[in-house]
Amino acid sequence: MAERQAPPYVTLRGHPLTDDEFREREASTAWTPRLEYAWDAGTAISRFLEGLRQGAIYGVRCRQCGRTVTPPRAFCELDFKPMDEWVKLSETGTINTFSICYVTWDMKPLRVPQIPAVIEIDGTSPRVGFLHLVGGVRGRTVDEIRRQVRVGMPVRAVWKPPAKREGAITDILYFAPVRKRAPR
């Protein structure tokens, strides 16, 4: 009905296949590529990763615009000048946004959800954050997790033991909610 009453007013072409039809057909080829790449980290990220191995989060400051950012980069993309003032940042931060993910990339269900988040590390300019995971949270349902994780909440990095660190972003296991302490 839509075809006759709406543009382009001609039969649209295409042969949809259901999953079963796809599986039953003989005429298909498959190819599993072997694609391997070895990326150089670049000068800035290499130093950042080394910092992680030491248990520290580094950022850089641009002398021109004054922004302090992480992850560090070799040049300020706004001023287009080299960035070489390295700053050791705190291991605490604030949750800018988070999500509770119940599926893998190929849409298989996850029993225990992952909680990706953008963490704004203390000591950086406003709205500067990077991707990581939130952990140390009880429960699996959306409601349970939302009771413990909120936008704007303070978090602290939880590290792998020094011997297990590799100089990778995963040297931080996750960021955990900071429990409120009584003021001194």
Add this chain to the structure above:
Amino acid sequence: MSLIKRKPQRRVAIVGAGLSLFMRRALDTGKELSYYAASQALDAAGVRRKDIQAVVMATAPDAFDGVHMKGEWLLDGAGGVGKPYLRAYVGGGSGVFSIISGWMMVASGLFDLVLVVAEEKMSSCQPHPQGAFLTIFDHIIERPLGPNLLWIFSLEQQRYMAAYGIQNEDIALVSVKNKHNALAHPAAQVAAQLTVKDVLDSEVVAWPVHRLMVSPISDGAAAVVLASEHVAQRLADHPIWIQGVGWCLDTSYWGNRDLAYPRYVEQAARMAYEMAGITEPRRQIHVAEPYDPFAYKELHHLEGLQLADRGKAPDDLARGRFDRGGELPSCPSGGLMGVGNPIAAAGLMKICELFWQLRGEAGTRQVAGNPERGLAQAWGDLMQVGTVAVLGVR
């Protein structure tokens, strides 16, 4: 501040459009899908492949097809053999960028008749096309965390909701509107009559995103024929003019941006508005096709396009402003949420929709009031690129 050096002298019009079906999995190859859409656009324009002087192809990640340099592989289906053929690629923004690239070709004076094709065949990618997106993340500081595509959308949606106090019920209304609109679209893959409750009852994939808030994996193609002014006058009674185009790419450091507002969409829109001489978009744009790969994105983008106040698009939606019968119909086609999302083809599908709407040929999808100017927008990369085209009857 001016975003263009000067207004272009040469005018460019759309004189024909074509589509294939949008399907979850097509038997047809990418070349065949391109051919369906391209040949239909040529027929509609009343021209033949030999008249075409150049071809632009838009198609998104090569990883979907498992073919390196897939632009080359697809070129025969797009009518490119023996011609100047070029593939422009800005991730999901490619669908609307394809027409910008075609516009450049004609507005430069180099060509008078150009074919623009956008194609996507996502289904070849096993076990799931989402796998193609695993490699969009920074290889050193993001991929080791095991991210998947849903993360970036859910993180952005959550930021948008938290920044403005928006509820999931407000967002679910986009799915309802677009899937309903798509019932009248012949290419539609996922049209449906739903309620907000249906949407929120669907499983949570990555909170706050529910399954019915996500556009599907699709195979499909779209095409348009562009012509210079004197050729357009000869070919078509009602050519639709490309009045303005804009595009903008933000930094790849997406964690260093405020995700609540797509400033790159605003920049792209401002560039297009400047070219089109638009100073009051809310009054001067009569129909909109913003990019809606996820329900919340339509709202997010409408705000970036200056068609709604920041954080207020959900209110406008709730009171019917964006319905097909409302003050500013948005996604009258049914959008990606209703018609389908073969990545690059989806953006060009929106252009096709505006072409028909502005000619009063949209049949059961027609928005009332003789719209004279429309806007299509696409988005892509790592929440970075905005591509905008303003079309009009003059």
Add this chain to the structure above:
Amino acid sequence: MGFEAATRAYDDAGVTHQDIDSFVSVCEDFHEGTSITDEYTPDQLGAVLRPVHTVAGDGLQGVAAAVMLIRTGIADLVAVEAHCKTSNILAHEQVLTMALDPSYERLPGITPHFVAGMEMRRYLHETGAPEDAVAMVVVKNRRHALSNPVAAYGEVLSPDDVLASAAVCAPLREREISPPADGAVVLVLASEEAARRTPKPVWIRGVGWASDSPWLAARSWGQASYASLATQMAYQMAGITKPDQEIRFAEVDDTYAYKELQHLEAAQLIPRADAARIVLEGGTRRGGRLPVNPSGGSLGMGYCFDATALYRTAEAVRQIRGEAGRAQVEHAATGLVVSWRGIPTQSGGALVLSAD
């Protein structure tokens, strides 16, 4: 690398990144190992929140896009960028193999260079060219590279050295395939008015690009038909009617040595089937009648995937400016660049450049 190339290019043009109106990047996902490689382009060009787009194609298609953009009037200065880190790609042959049609053309267990081997065989057959001529291209370009400070593979070779190298897919030999290199190129293009305000403009008189059928089964193996179409388009734009007389030197794609000969004939710089003779006589050396690849080409500089065409262009620009040092061709007033996307494509571009 991109940042460095961009900084130098902007400096050379006497502009800053903020003066650039629009940016074009030329890259392919599978060369980067990243889907939607476009994402990672703006920062190193100083192009954040600016109009940036990617042409997933040949470097000269990127240049063509910039030319068209400037001719629309909305931009006066456009930067075109390409880079390659071949050293990051561990299984390049796998990547190349994936460019072949998966249903009909992708043969497992055979090097993808078979496409070049077959083309070369047909070219030699149709033209009667001896393999020595192909070997001489390698000798010439590697020698030219010795005078080029950015070239990676300059060396002194004899034709026998080339002919003695292992057969990759006969008649194609190992030394006839350009070896990989890493690099980045940024070009700044300007409208006439804007160009006159820069220190050393080199003028684009004509640009062309074309694609012939991607199917292996539907091509003229012995001829570079895409290059004929592309050069014709560029010549028409440039008002060139006798290319063999009006073009002083050429930087043409030599990804495989035989391609240089094919491209010269397709570009009508040398009559069909005559390229071999002229190469053997030394006519295409830097001091010869028609210097070809005075930079060393890809054989001498290294093969840089998507950046290759831009390297050819940058080298041609240096020649026309008289800045090529020991690699300088005399009276290099008008040059031609011919590019190719590599196997298994039949796509390439052409650019006519001149001093005024």
